[in-house]
Amino acid sequence: MYEILERRRLVPNLHLLRVRAPETARACRPGQFIMVMIGPDGERVPLSIADWDAVEGSVTAVFLIVGTSTQKLARLRAGDRLHVCAGPLGKPSEIAGFGTVLLVAGCYGIAALYPAARALRQAGNRLVLLADVKAGHLLYWEDRYRNLCDRIVVASRDPGAPFQEFASHAVSNVAAKEASLGRVLVSGCAYLLAAVSEATRPLGLRTIVSLNPIMVDGTGMCGACRCSIGGNTRFACVDGPDFDGHQVDWPELFRRRAAYLDDEVRSLCRFEKESLP
Amino acid sequence: MKAVIDGRVFEAPGKTTILEAARRLGLDIPTLCDHPRLEPAASCRMCLVEISGRRDPVPACATVLEDGMHVATDTPALRELRRGVLEMILAEHPSACLVCADRNACREPKEGIRKTVEPTGCVLCPKDGRCRLQDTAAAVGLERIVFPEAPRSAEPRRDDPLIDRDGGLCILCGLCVRVCRDLRGASVLTFVGRGGRTTVGTALDLTLLESGCLFCGACVDVCPTGALLERAARHVRPDERKPLLCALCGEGCLLQAEFDRGRLLGTRPAPGPANRGQACVKGRFLVADILGHPSRLTGPLARRDGTLVPVSWPDALTAAAAGLRSSDGPFEAVGSAQDSCEDLWALHELGREGFASGRFSIAEPPSPLEVIRKAAGVEAGEGWPDVPNAGLAAMKTILVFDEDLPVTAPILGLEVHQAVQQGARLIVFGPGESCLDRCAKVRVRAGLESAAEFLLEILAGLARTAAGPGHPGRAELGPAARMKPEESSRAERAVFKEKASRAAVILEKRKPAAFIFGPRFAAGTQGRRNAAALWNLARLTGAVLIPVAWEANARGAQALFGGGGKNGCEGAPLPAAGSLLLAGDGPPPPCREGAFIVVAAAYESGALEAADVVLPRTLFAEQDGTWVNREGRIQRMRAAVPAPGEARPLWRMAVDLARAIGSGGPSASAAGEILAGIEKERPSFAGASRAWPDEKPVFLSATAVSRTGFASVPEAGECSAAEEGSRDPDDVHGLRAGAVLKSLRAVRRR
Structure with missing residues (x-):
């Protein structure tokens, strides 16, 4: 059992979860994820690691409420316990001196890219954050990034925002102002990953996306997270989650992500009816 | 009265608002706060129109058209004005998706995350595609967002059964407050706070439940955005809609059933003749739960060596016919005032003609x-x-x-x-x-x-x-x-x-x-x-x-059989029955020791304990049928929802049993044939076969009661207190809905 140290709503739909998991915290690397189970008969939910504290022995993740399990997760409070918190899982992100790195993040990805940003900064890179939010009040952790990034650009539909369109349209504009852009890292919703990858393809920018297919065990056994990367089948849990965005078969990923939509909706409807206050 | 709207002449005898008149001319004026059954509030300011000779535009919904008026509903100045109003409304409503160039491309990939609980944009909103605000933005031609988004309230309230309230999506049109107060008389919802902090809420910020809400759902149905939503249905999108007549009480509400690939998702009130767009907690939220309750019977059962075991329909009918034929004593068929006219008539015929000493009664006490x-x-x-x-x-x-x-x-x-x-x-x-x-x-x-x-x-x-x-x-x-x-x-x-x-x-x-x-x-x-x-x-x-009466067809049963009730209970006691066909919920009529009992039931219940054969029956939405509501309104309806398993309509069971017994009794291959028989034998049902909801209304042909004198009132001493019994208006064919459905139990404060 893993004690929850903190669970709070950051912005609408996005919640921060800090769990006591000392062994995981000792081994965490940027780009990895944990697998949590709320109860003994719940499903396993993969969450990108947003931060960790080896001294406190805690791991932090930011998750989006997107179904029955995440709704249950968002109802837990400090002191409650998770049945399982396994990790760190997945290959760590590649951290090296790339020159300038553009981080494109939206939704939970703003938190998920934070460990990589910290490591890339330590590796001497110049960092530019392009955060996509629908409205200014939905942006979080700006203060954390301010300490790491040389430039923060917010793409939001609010008037007065530097970019009022979706982040993928802003990428080329932001990239044009950066001389030695060596890499683009993207994390967030699948549409953002795909759209940014398509936007950087003509620019020839190496783009690494943190892929988020449906995952069941997270250790390469079930194959639920299979995806096609450059024509080869890969498992996002053990071969990724970082992949070259220009190699991903996006239509297939979207289809696979929606494979259980009916069951997910049915389960959620039942949960909504039965879990009365 | 004669006036000109957008160059077209409008003539009408009585008083009419500019909005009504324009609609009758086929002109489309955007509105966000009007409702056909509510007094105009003119709160959204979207329907502003110009009247020649007047300096300022006026709201079309709240301005009565006068003789000789010249009205313009669509001018550049009005378009600009409406856009400005809409921009201000959108300053407090998630609006990013309304102007985003990627909104269509991202809709499909984001289908899965629509299951979220706080919509921050249209693509994540359960109301996407059926939102009056979206329609208005399209009608007005919104192209840009002028004011930064500043949400009106913090987290959504999800602490009530059935209904979610998200103040972040509210545009303060006031429809919910008005429908709750003026139409339903509940006065649960109200405006809370002042100025820019005004929200829709309850007194003292209590939950709806604590505020006395009956969860009729009228507020959910009028909400132009996703601020008030049916919780359980918020994540689903229907692909088919069919009319459904609710038979959970005697009101005869017309509902619209929503399906996803044939599966009933839920119901919402339709503008039916009896209910005119309104419903109650059961009709609005619980029809799918009641019809799809896990205790539904899906196949016939017969008693073998003391226990009920699943059998096929032919075996069940053979066993029932053999048992009924061979038992001593009179046969009694017991129907329910919740049953359709066809069901009751077929049971009645089975009792009357299928057996020499047969009879028929209604389970419920006299209406x-x-x-x-x-x-x-x-x-x-x-x-x-x-x-x-x-x-x-x-x-x-x-x-x-x-x-x-x-x-x-x-x-x-x-x-x-x-x-x-x-x-x-x-x-x-x-x-x-x-x-x-x-x-x-x-x-x-x-x-x-x-x-x-x-x-x-x-x-x-x-x-x-x-x-x-x-x-x-x-x-x-x-x-x-x-x-x-x-x-x-x-x-x-x-x-x-x-x-x-x-x-x-x-x-x-x-x-x-x-x-x-x-x-x-x-x-x-x-x-x-x-x-x-x-x-x-x-x-x-x-x-x-x-x-x-609490039962759906109490009026119909009364018109068919002169009141139902325990037929024959008054006057000389009838000999105890030797065999029974129980289709009604309630204590069975007196019967002999070892009587043969066939139970036609929809749900598992205590009534099955005494049954020799159990036949699974369909309920109101699952079969063709005719019900008569409290007004005496005859309403025919086709089956809308697939029957569970092998369940069959009660009238068909009566027909099949009559055939299996090999005696007289009902014979029909469709409910309509039985209804035609009723029409022939009961003059008050004249025209019943034309009583479809979209046709001219048909009422029981009423006659003035000829008795005009006063009645003698029995002395108090002759009267005993009412036998309260365990009747409950929420009972549905033996399902104690008020007890077994968690949300209804909460709503009824049990």
């Missing part, structure tokens, strides 16, 4: 209508002057006896509330509480055992003035009016007398009046006393009587 007919001595063959809902509006006084109308007859409840709003005086008698109490002019909190005393007190007062020596039936009324009141304390007596005299004054001055009473008022022998006293008061004041 309030039957009780008052008997008390008054109205002939069995006579019709009854039903009062349509629309007739309530003309009433000046309404007297309600212990019927929590918003629960037992919700549509009648809101018609009563409407009448009160239009000036009718409401007198409520009974021990229970209801949201109608707060608009009652006289509220008598007393048990129904003293209802007759109250009525006699009024009668005594009125008889002196109203019924002079020449008044018909004066002689009969005399002894009733002089009847001694019950023993009670002097103080109580004084209050009682004072309230009765106030009620008498209202009844004398304000006519016409309507008296509404239900099963509790009419229950037991005391019910006969109550009914006789009420009949007399109605004769004296010329009031109309509106009996409210």
Whole structure:
């Protein structure tokens, strides 16, 4: 059992979860994820690691409420316990001196890219954050990034925002102002990953996306997270989650992500009816 | 009255608003706060129009069209004005998706994350694609966002059953507040706070449940955005819609059933003739739960070696026919006032013609209508002057006896509330509480055992003035009016007398009046006393009587069989039955030891314990059928929902059993054939086969009751208190919905 140290709503739909998991915290690397189970008969939910504290022995993740399990997760409070918190899982992100790195993040990805940003900064890179939010009040952790990034650009539909369109349209504009852009890292919703990858393809920018297919065990056994990367089948849990965005078969990923939509909706409807206050 | 709107001439005799007139001309004026059944509020300012000669634009919804007016509904200045208003509305509503170039591309990939709980944009919103704000933005031609988004409230409230409230999506149109207060009379929702911090909420920020909400869902249905949502259905998108007639009470509401690949998702009220777009908690939220309850029976069962085992339909029918044929003693078929006319008629025919000594009865106690007919001595063959809902509006006084109308007859409840709003005086008698109490002019909190005393007190007062020596039936009324009141304390007596005299004054001055009473008022022998006293008061004041039964087809059963009730229970006791076909919920009629019992049931229940054969039956939405609502409105409906497993309609079981027994009885291959038979044998059902919801309404052909005299009121000593029993208006064919459905249990505060 893993004690929850903190669970709070950051912005609408996005919640921060800090769990006591000392062994995981000792081994965490940027780009990895944990697998949590709320109860003994719940499903396993993969969450990108947003931060960790080896001294406190805690791991932090930011998750989006997107179904029955995440709704249950968002109802837990400090002191409650998770049945399982396994990790760190997945290959760590590649951290090296790339020159300038553009981080494109939206939704939970703003938190998920934070460990990589910290490591890339330590590796001497110049960092530019392009955060996509629908409205200014939905942006979080700006203060954390301010300490790491040389430039923060917010793409939001609010008037007065530097970019009022979706982040993928802003990428080329932001990239044009950066001389030695060596890499683009993207994390967030699948549409953002795909759209940014398509936007950087003509620019020839190496783009690494943190892929988020449906995952069941997270250790390469079930194959639920299979995806096609450059024509080869890969498992996002053990071969990724970082992949070259220009190699991903996006239509297939979207289809696979929606494979259980009916069951997910049915389960959620039942949960909504039965879990009365 | 003649006026010109956008260059087109509009002519109409009566008063009409500019908005109505424009709509009748086929002109589209965007609105966000108008509702056909509510007084205009002109709060959204989207329907502004120009009138020549007037300096400022006026709201079309709240401005009456005058003779000679020249109105422009679409000018560059108006378009600019509307855009400006919309931009301000959108400053407090998630608007990013309305202007995002990627909104169509990202819709499909984001389908999965629509299951979120706080929509921050249209693609994540359950109302996406059916949102009045989206439609308005398209109509106005919104291209840009001018003000930064500043949400109006923090987290959504999800602490109530069935309904979610998300203040972040609210545009303060006020429709929910108005429909709750003005139409439903609940006054649960209200505006909270001031200025820029105004939100829609409840007094003291309580939950809806704590605020007395009945969860009729009217607020959810009028909400133009996703601020008020049905929780369980928020994540699903229907691909098919069909009309469905609700048979969970006697109101006969037309609903729209929503399906996803054939699976019933839920229902919402349709603008049916009886309910005109309104429903109650059961019809709005729980039809799918009731029809799809896990305790539904899906296949026939037969008793083998003492236990019920699944069998095929042919085997079940053979076993039932053999058992029924070989048992000694009379056969009795027991139907329910919840059953369709076809079901009841087929059962009745099976009882009448299938067996030499067969008979038929209705499981429920006699309906309030039957009780008052008997008390008054109205002939069995006579019709009854039903009062349509629309007739309530003309009433000046309404007297309600212990019927929590918003629960037992919700549509009648809101018609009563409407009448009160239009000036009718409401007198409520009974021990229970209801949201109608707060608009009652006289509220008598007393048990129904003293209802007759109250009525006699009024009668005594009125008889002196109203019924002079020449008044018909004066002689009969005399002894009733002089009847001694019950023993009670002097103080109580004084209050009682004072309230009765106030009620008498209202009844004398304000006519016409309507008296509404239900099963509790009419229950037991005391019910006969109550009914006789009420009949007399109605004769004296010329009031109309509106009996409210809880069952969907109580009115139909009464018209078919003269009241149902325990047929034959009055008078000489019938010999105990030797075999039974039980289709109604309730205690079985007296039967012999070891009688053969066939149970036609929809749900697993205690009734199955005594059954030799169990036949699974369909419910209202799963079969073709005809129901007669409280108004006497005949309504035919086709099956909308697939039957669970092998369940069959009751009428078909009766037909199949008659065939298996090999004797006379019903024979039909469709419900319509049975209805044609009913039409032939029961003149009051004339035209019933044309009674589809989209056709001209058909009512039971009513005749004025010929009996005009007063009834003799039995002495209090002759009456016993009502046998309360365990009846519950939320029971559905044996399913105790108010107990087994968690959300309904919460809503009923159990």
